[in-house]
Amino acid sequence: MNNNEIYIAIAIMTLVNYATRLFPFLFFRKKELPAFLVYIEKYFPAVIMTILVLYTLKDVSFTAAPYGFKEVSGIIFTAFLHLLVKNYLVSIFAGTLFYMILIQYF
Amino acid sequence: MQKEFKKALEVSIPVMMGYLVLGFAFGLLLVSMSYDWYLAPLMSVFIYAGALQFVAIGFFNAKMGFIDIAIASLFINIRQSFYGLSLLKRFKDTKPFKNYLIFALTDETYGLLTSIKEDKTLSRKHFYFYLAALNQSYWIFGTLLGSIIGLNIQFNTAGLEFSLTALFVVLCLEQYKNLKNIYPFLIGGSAALFSLCFVSSDKMLIASIVISIISLLVLKSRVISE
Numbered sequence: 090m091n092n093n094e095i096y097i098a099i100a101i102m103t104l105v106n107y108a109t110r111l112f113p114f115l116f117f118r119k120k121e122l123p124a125f126l127v128y129i130e131k132y133f134p135a136v137i138m139t140i141l142v143l144y145t146l147k148d149v150s151f152t153a154a155p156y157g158f159k160e161v162s163g164i165i166f167t168a169f170l171h172l173l174v175k176n177y178l179v180s181i182f183a184g185t186l187f188y189m190i191l192i193q194y195f
Numbered sequence: 196m197q198k199e200f201k202k203a204l205e206v207s208i209p210v211m212m213g214y215l216v217l218g219f220a221f222g223l224l225l226v227s228m229s230y231d232w233y234l235a236p237l238m239s240v241f242i243y244a245g246a247l248q249f250v251a252i253g254f255f256n257a258k259m260g261f262i263d264i265a266i267a268s269l270f271i272n273i274r275q276s277f278y279g280l281s282l283l284k285r286f287k288d289t290k291p292f293k294n295y296l297i298f299a300l301t302d303e304t305y306g307l308l309t310s311i312k313e314d315k316t317l318s319r320k321h322f323y324f325y326l327a328a329l330n331q332s333y334w335i336f337g338t339l340l341g342s343i344i345g346l347n348i349q350f351n352t353a354g355l356e357f358s359l360t361a362l363f364v365v366l367c368l369e370q371y372k373n374l375k376n377i378y379p380f381l382i383g384g385s386a387a388l389f390s391l392c393f394v395s396s397d398k399m400l401i402a403s404i405v406i407s408i409i410s411l412l413v414l415k416s417r418v419i420s421e
Contacts, residue, residue, distance in 0.1 A: 097261060132374070
């Protein structure tokens, strides 16, 4: 994208993001939330996070060597570290460093 | 006024660490793909949503259409639509800061606002405002630092984009801790894999979102019974 397109994209994301935060203040002052929204609300964040993990890997070639081995290793390393240390900064930082070393030196 | 600021500063320190580091990574990543350095802080001022800002770099790279960007942003941030529900009462009588408080309602600020005990000796609206503004200032400052340092120091950034993958892996684990239910992850994962294989990469995100929402609704009874 060129800068003008990026400015439009930023404006769109600004508006949509604000709208998602404003939504309950506009529409749910007194009323109860519809049941299907409660359901989506509960489970959708997990769904979208899983999708986003794969989305960030969309340009990785899994059909040619090394078959995404570095990405999968990076994910396992990050997840393992997170379960061990339980600090999201440590897991993200060390996981990224681990992957950068794999990419740059192997 | 000063008491409120002090208290907000104290409470916001854990967020400061997180936002400085993640903001830094975001700024660095954006300039490493040779976008102008000022775009990163601009996004942190106006958009101010961590996951969305990171994913936006992908939108720029893929030259994604504006409507697709709007839809994808909506679903990436839809979880925030539910934050306000538990804050309706707390945000009463917070004018003239209310609009800013709503704008600045990130995951972390929400977490702080809902977990801290109310201190009757403080003016609530000022305390909330300082807290929200401090958090955003950390995010902007981290971003600015990352984009300026990334611009001036040359080092091999290959693989830096994995910070985004790592962020979402960690968020997935946190979600699992809360839900203890594997179905949403299976649904999201299969929808994304299907879209990776059969949909062009600029439509992959939208396709995955649509497929998984349909699957969530179709499989509702099974998801709930888990």
